[in-house]
Amino acid sequence: MRDIRISIATIVLLLIFLGVAMIYSSSGVYAMQELGDSLYFLKRHLLFLAVGFMGMFAAMAIDYRQLQKYAKPLLFIGIVMLVLVLIPGIGKASFGARRWFKFGVFSFQPSEYCKLVMLVYTADFLARKQNRIRSFRAGFMPLMLVLGVVSLLVLKQPDLGSTLLLGASVLTVMFIAGARVRHIGMLGILAVPAFYFLVVKVAYRWRRIAVFLDPWEDPQGAGFQLTQSQIALGSGGLFGVGLGKSMQKLFYLPAAHTDFILSIIGEEMGFVGAFAVIALFIAFIWQGARIAKRTLDPFGYFLSVGIVAMIGLQAMVNIGVSIGALPTKGLPLPFISYGGSALVFNMLAVGLLLNISRTEEI
Numbered sequence: 001m002r003d004i005r006i007s008i009a010t011i012v013l014l015l016i017f018l019g020v021a022m023i024y025s026s027s028g029v030y031a032m033q034e035l036g037d038s039l040y041f042l043k044r045h046l047l048f049l050a051v052g053f054m055g056m057f058a059a060m061a062i063d064y065r066q067l068q069k070y071a072k073p074l075l076f077i078g079i080v081m082l083v084l085v086l087i088p089g090i091g092k093a094s095f096g097a098r099r100w101f102k103f104g105v106f107s108f109q110p111s112e113y114c115k116l117v118m119l120v121y122t123a124d125f126l127a128r129k130q131n132r133i134r135s136f137r138a139g140f141m142p143l144m145l146v147l148g149v150v151s152l153l154v155l156k157q158p159d160l161g162s163t164l165l166l167g168a169s170v171l172t173v174m175f176i177a178g179a180r181v182r183h184i185g186m187l188g189i190l191a192v193p194a195f196y197f198l199v200v201k202v203a204y205r206w207r208r209i210a211v212f213l214d215p216w217e218d219p220q221g222a223g224f225q226l227t228q229s230q231i232a233l234g235s236g237g238l239f240g241v242g243l244g245k246s247m248q249k250l251f252y253l254p255a256a257h258t259d260f261i262l263s264i265i266g267e268e269m270g271f272v273g274a275f276a277v278i279a280l281f282i283a284f285i286w287q288g289a290r291i292a293k294r295t296l297d298p299f300g301y302f303l304s305v306g307i308v309a310m311i312g313l314q315a316m317v318n319i320g321v322s323i324g325a326l327p328t329k330g331l332p333l334p335f336i337s338y339g340g341s342a343l344v345f346n347m348l349a350v351g352l353l354l355n356i357s358r359t360e361e362i
Helices: 002-035 040-061 064-084 110-128 136-155 160-177 181-200 203-213 224-236 261-294 298-323 341-359
Strands: 091-094 097-103 106-108
Touching: 002 040, 002 261, 002 341, 040 341, 064 110, 064 136, 064 298, 064 341, 097 110, 110 136, 110 160, 110 298, 110 341, 136 160, 136 181, 160 181, 160 298, 181 203, 224 261, 224 298, 261 298, 261 341, 298 341
Parallel strands: none
Antiparallel strands: 091 097, 097 106
């Protein structure tokens, strides 16, 4: 599977290099105006990348199968961190959310750690109980209870986007493992009341749904971010206005270097640039699926499926939000958006995926 590993490594590096260029392009003016240093976000992103590369190489160097023995302790550590981050004085609050630990100038988001270790735990659980996964009592319910605990703690931060991504990733692995569609459907029915209380009854979330349905009804208010994103994408045309020449990044489009970086790519590099990004993620999913298909070890198989699902779904949601196909969610574009914990753990996940591929050849 050496050719697949080379392909995935190349795809990820291309996305990372594009991200470096676009983070500087999209954040330079804002950083100079607000922080007095046009390189502020770029320098921090490069530092996160350095940590991410170290984590990725470390994940490639170990025997990934050893993780199976530590799946429960790793998840327990994650749950403890999710509890601690909610405690005032320990967790850092920002814009009404308490999601980070603060270490000097750096922050750590435990929910990103939990996304990955929950996949490790899920892969271990399914590898041990393959013949019982179709049983509601012995296979489906125990894993759903663990997922429920983690999800409730992430929701408490609050972070609905990460909760949905985590749940969708785990359910994808369970479906591939052979869980009954009836059980997953029952879970979906039970989620309807939760949707009502978490979305309909929460004003700012329901406003996002309304904006998604018609962002141009209030283009200067609730629909501002989405309309500016669509203006950016429309302004780019086929080949874009040119690298560094975006107008929307000049304090029009909020979160231009994070959640809506694809919009700046579309403006500066046009449909061709945006489509290239989408094509790279499709290629990543395809090659990752090839690794999973060729993996004989059950733990490695389920873990690789989970990693591909997590990164693929996150990319799909971010792209969908940017083009107005999905309601706004605060999920970065993997490997491209500015970010700390998300970038590091996505790179760590890729290291594990490459490790699984390499180990199958030994």
